[in-house]
Amino acid sequence: MATNTVGLFDAPATALAAAGELKGAGFDATSIISPIPLHGAEKVLGEKKSAIKRFTFFGGLFGMLFGFSLAAGTAVLYLHPTGGRPIITLPPFLIITYEMTILCGILATVIGFLVSARFPAMRERVYVPEAAVDKFVVSVLCSDDEHDRRAEEILRSAGAEEIRRLREED
Amino acid sequence: MQAERDISYADVNRDVVRSLVETGSKYYITLAISVSVMLACFFAPWFYQLQYGIGAAGMNHPTVWGTYLASFIFWIGLSHSGTLLSCVLHITNSSWRKAMYRSAEAMTLFSLMVAVTMVMVHLGRPWFIHWAVPYPNQMELWPNFRSPLMFDVMAITTYLTGSTIFIYMGTIPDFAAVRDRTTGWRHHMYVLLSLGWRGTDTEWHRLGWAYTFLAVLIIPLAVSVHSIVSWDFALSIVPALHQTIFAPYFVVGAIYSGTAGIVTVMFVLRKYMNFEHYITKLHFDNLGKLLLVLSLIWTYINVLEIFTGWYSGTSTEYEAIRYKLFGYYAPLYWEMILFCAVAPLLMISKRFRTSFVPMLILSIAINIGMYTERFLIVATSLSRQYLPDAWGIYVPSLVEISIMVGSLAMFVTLFLIFVKIFPSISIYEIKETLPEPEPKTQSESGAPEWQPTL
């Protein structure tokens, strides 16, 4: 049964250092739980890539096509000639296209965010409530007791003020 | 930016949770008053108007648009600073944004909601408003996408969706922080709202990107929304409305009144929610500078409007300008100039910008002036159109004035509900502005009062 060893730190700097050491010792499943976004986290834990930008781009692209076909298509479905304008009137329809591009872009970004950050959480995950206040937590997934001990050692020597073992349901 | 006094991370959590959980009698009294004003001054006259027809308002033959539309533009305008300003400041990494952006965005959201309600009040047959929504229906009829009013429908829907998502996404970490400190129904609500946020590096990374993308999408959207509102007027051929300057004019006016609205809301939050340590003179100073610049741009466009009207040489444009400056509504015009162009010049002085009460008074004056501006755009232009035989004067009826007051009460009510559900200043972003905790020190006040649940 895999457990998570977590160490609570007072300051972001020590937490980052600890995470770096764990990473160096071969613990790949290391993460930092913090009350604020830590800008050094990527340096320590490796570059992250998110699919959100792809969601935004394709959402916007879909919105653009959808917006124009909504305006032009509905105008063709039921003809209402107005004001001496053509049925497919480009300038106004481009405004509709513009708005729908943004709307779909926004919605796709939200979906991208939920998917890539795995929200909403349907089961309990490793969490330390103090991390929402002022503690910086390094969490590391360990496959057996041996790893647990090693991780704990590294965390303690890096200055963790408290160590907990948490189990995550898979 | 540094807060005036040393605030620890735990203090931030405590102060914000306190603002949500501890509710004094003053709050309930204010809420009761605003709800009853809303019911008495907004809904009661509106139901009367639904029964009787739009005739309950003072509109007449040449001036078929009135204060309802002016209120609509006003509320849309007020919505323009919150999310737009917040996005611009987010992208440009201005840290002074962080203490105020949440309530500014809430202002966006609620003024948009009130604006949508004003559209319903404005319509002759609001029970058919769904016909302006493109949905497949049995009649196989679709809305007319060539209409500037349809642009409005699309733009405002997008804007409302966008700002709701933007404010919600920025609050998820705070919901999580508040979730851990609350009990009972509040706890359950925040469990759902926080979506299971933990604060891992991956989650922060994703949130950062999504938030930035949203900000980038919302800035052009917000600019387009008020441009589109201005096209309701500018795409007509009514003299004094048919002007190319209208889109930038409306956008500037919207940001102007919105920023003034933020000053008002900041003052109230600071005073009554005890956020003195978070909302400081610095914020008022910066907002004051912004207001000053906006007021100058606004004044410039106003002068330009008169100039182009005069320069065009056409009798209709000339008459429209003359009527605006010296006609029946002239006192309102000069009041607007006083409140929106002359009085804001006081903000040149730093002492004025950093004193709270004068800034509050000025911000309210600016918004009164901006409401007048919207009223004048509708009333003066429509009552002086091409055919002199169809000229007329429009005076708002009691029902209209009552609904105007009631819509303000509706905004206040929504805001009062908001401050008890949303952390009205951002916990995690305030923390980012605080000095980082030093290693190896004991935290004094942040001792955990809860038991870990895992």
Next chain:
Amino acid sequence: MSFINDFLASWREYRRPGYYEKFDYAWTMSIDLDRCTGCEACVTACQAENNLPIVGEDEFAKGREMQWIRIERYWEGEYPNVKLGFIPMLCQHCDAAPCETVCPVSATYHNQDGLNAQIYNRCIGTRSCAVYCPYEVRYFNYNNHHWDAPLDEQLNPDVSVREKGVMEKCTFCIQRIRQAKDQAKDDGRRRVRDGEVQPACVQTCPAEALVFGDRNDAESQVSQSMNHPRAYHVLEELNTDPSVVYLKKVGSNAG
């Protein structure tokens, strides 16, 4: 490749300004201001024909009278050298009507007869069409109107009574046009003859200042008045392309 050609053909069709290649009938009215005496018989006739409500004193004082056609009066000069001019003003049925594009629900559109049609059932009462109309000839129902007995018995059954919150305007008596077209079809003829259909205002004009007809028919009376040297459109500079032609007043009493 045929579907591309089809697509291009329909694209061209839908991109044609005004959509119609040619109106079936292009109904036009000409108003000879030299003949008009300003007697307002047309106003009354319209009132009777189209179920226009009498709004009452209070509403009239607020400026909410309903007159699909009205006589506008203009004075020129100072007393005693004052000149009175008047001009009947009604919906101009513009071919490039600003009111049509602004309606969000397509409650007003241009039909194949070149008429600016108003669909009361579809109207949601944004009143933007009345703002966009430079001629100020769109009238809004600010409340429900009622006809005291026995006046309700004289309502025209061919014309609907409009409810509150709905915009209305001159239709060129579309019910009469419809009837004439039906009659023409029943008779086995293809076209409505010139003079066969007359709106109530035209029918009642004692001075015969108003003439109604089809400008597609080069022989019709309106086509001839359209080519008259005195012919002009009101607010022509706005490019609304109106279907109502005015013949200018000339001579010593021109106002």
